[in-house]
C-alpha cells in the first residue's frame with residue numbers, strides 16, 4: 001500500500017481524482033493536502049477513510065509535515081500562483097529530500113511549446129530533480145463554462161471572451177480525474193511519460209454557444225471582444241488583474257497559434273469514449289438555464 005498525497009484536493013481536478021480513486025477501490029491510502037482541514041472535511045463528508053494534512057504551497061513551512069511518509073504526490077498549480085521559483089522550487093527540493101519517488105503533475109496541453117507559462121517551468125524543475133514523474137497535459141476544461149464563465153452566462157446571457165474564432169480541445173474534468181487516479185494507483189506503468197488528454201472535439205466558442213442554446217430556453221450569445229475591452233469589463237467587475245491577464249492569455253493567444261492535436265489517450269487508457277460537449281452541456285444544463293438575479 002502506498003501513501004498518496006493529493007494537492008489541490010478541494011478544487012475541480014483534485015475532487016474528481018479523489019472520487020475516482022475511491023470509486024475504483026484504491027488499495028492505497030489517500031491524504032488530502034489542504035489549506036483548511038475543517039472546510040475540506042465538510043467537502044469530503046462522504047469519504048470517511050480520507051486523511052487530511054495541512055498543506056499550503058505559499059507556506060513552505062507546511063511542506064515538511066505534509067510530505068512525511070508520502071510515496072506518491074499529485075501536484076497541481078493553483079491558478080493564482082505564477083511565481084514558480086518562490087513556491088515550486090522549494091517544494092520539489094523538499095519532495096526529493098523526503099525520498100518521494102513518484103510525482104504526477106497536472107500540466108496543460110502545449111506546455112512544451114511555451115517558455116512563459118508556469119507549467120513549463122514546473123515540468124522543468126521536476127525533470128531536473130530526477131524524480132520519476134508523469135505529466136498530465138489536458139486541453140481546455142469543459143467546466144470553464146460552468147465555473148469561470150458561468151456568472152456572465154447566468155447574469156448577462158453571454159459568453160464574453162477575446163477568443164475570436166480560436167478553437168479549443170474540450171475535455172471533461174471527470175475524464176481527467178479518472179486518468180489521474182489511474183496514474184496514481186499504477187504509476188509504474190506510466191512512469192516518465194507525458195500524457196495529453198483531450199476529448200474528441202476541437203471547437204470554437206460560437207459552436208459551443210450554439211450547442212448550449214440547443215438545450216436551454218433563455219438563449220445566450222457569444223460576445224467576442226478585443227483584449228483591451230475584456231480587460232476593462234473584467235477589471236470593472238472587480239476581478240484581480242492577474243486573473244484577467246491569464247484569461248486574456250488563455251483565450252486571445254490561441255487565435256494566433258496552431259490548433260492543438262486531439263489526443264486518443266483517454267480512450268486508449270480506459271476503453272471508453274471521452275465525454276462529448278453535448279453530454280457535458282446536458283449534464284450541466286440547469287446551470288446554463290438559470291438566470292440568477
Ligand SMILES: NC(=O)c1ccc[n+]([C@@H]2O[C@H](COP(=O)([O-])OP(=O)(O)OC[C@H]3O[C@@H](n4cnc5c(N)ncnc54)[C@H](OP(=O)(O)O)[C@@H]3O)[C@@H](O)[C@H]2O)c1
Pocket residue numbers: 007008009010011012013014034035036055056057058059076077078079106107108109138139140141144
Ligand atoms: N481551466 C482550464 O481549461 C485548464 C486546462 C489545462 C490545465 N489547467 C490547469 O489546471 C490547474 C487548475 O486546476 P483546478 O481547476 O482543479 O483548480 P481549482 O479548481 O481552481 O482548485 C485549486 C485548488 O488549489 C487549492 N489551493 C489554492 N491555493 C493554494 C495554496 N496556496 N496552497 C494549497 N492549495 C491551494 C485550492 O484549495 P482551497 O480550497 O484552499 O482554495 C483548490 O483545491 C491550473 O494549474 C490550470 O492552469 C486548466
